[in-house]
Amino acid sequence: MLVSAKEMLNKAKAGKYAVGQFNINNLEWTKAILLTAEELKSPVILGVSEGAGKYMCGYTTIVGMVNGMINELGITVPVALHLDHGSYEGAKKCIEAGFSSIMFDGSHYPIEENLAKTKELVGICEEKGLSLEAEVGAIGGEEDGVVGGGEVADPEECKMIADLGVTMLAAGIGNIHGKYPANWAGLNFEVLAKISEKTETMPLVLHGGTGIPADMIKKAISLGVSKINVNTECQLAFAAATREYVEAGKDLEGKGFDPRKLLAPGVEAIKATVKEKMELFGSVGKA
Ligand SMILES: [Zn+2]
Secondary structure: OEOOOHHHHHHHHHHOOOEEEEEOOOHHHHHHHHHHHHHHOOOEEEEEEHHHHHHOOOHHHHHHHHHHHHHHOOOOOOEEEEEEEEOHHHHHHHHHHOOOEEEEOOOOOOHHHHHHHHHHHHHHHHHHOOEEEEEEOOOEEEEOOEEEOOOEOOHHHHHHHHOOOOOEEEEOEOOEOOOOOOOOOOOOHHHHHHHHHHHOOOOEEEOOOOOOOHHHHHHHHHOOEEEEEEOHHHHHHHHHHHHHHHHOOHHHOOOOOOHHHHOHHHHHHHHHHHHHHHHHHOOOOOO
């Protein structure tokens, strides 16, 4: 059964570790992440962007697939199915479709409008027992064609959004989606510490987890980050493993063209990436 991310994140915040959000793209991705979470007894959040939602034939298809897998694979760890960077309309669609967690990204609106829309969704999510993530200060890089400037969030605005009663808060602290440029300045820990102080027990979310050095991840967790989003890293691992299989000519040997064989190395690569992240984030054994 899908659960809200509230309990797992409050526990993570109190226990000074983080739960990974791993974005899914298809059946193989979902299976790899769920099996790894179960094996490591880690809570997990499956992230779905609006683009990935379209790709997977809509939110109800995804809810059906994930619920089916939880049953058929005997998954016992807490699993949240979460809309990633949702629009106001997307959030409503996912609530309707049976997602257990929603991110409403109003960071591109003026703060007053972000506050008003987030507040309305807080009410709806509370009533249905869903968790809600809000965002202040756009995150750099590209997400579904939207390029953010990598702003650093204003701690006062973070407090205003946190006080609306959201479950978790994503705040830009110099993090970027996708690969980090060579001249990246690193995470702004000074601002993170201020946001943490202002928002007290609120679990904070770090987007763009791919390529942030392990020591920075650990420091961010020590300063109140309880959810870390990983997307690009699984994609890179999957692509590299698939490339290796094809370049070695394995698809031309025997039944090597069978998709169950062709995609298997990529699935194993996703599993290894998820395992590495869960170990780094400290969520192993916390389910
Ligand atoms: Zn993000």
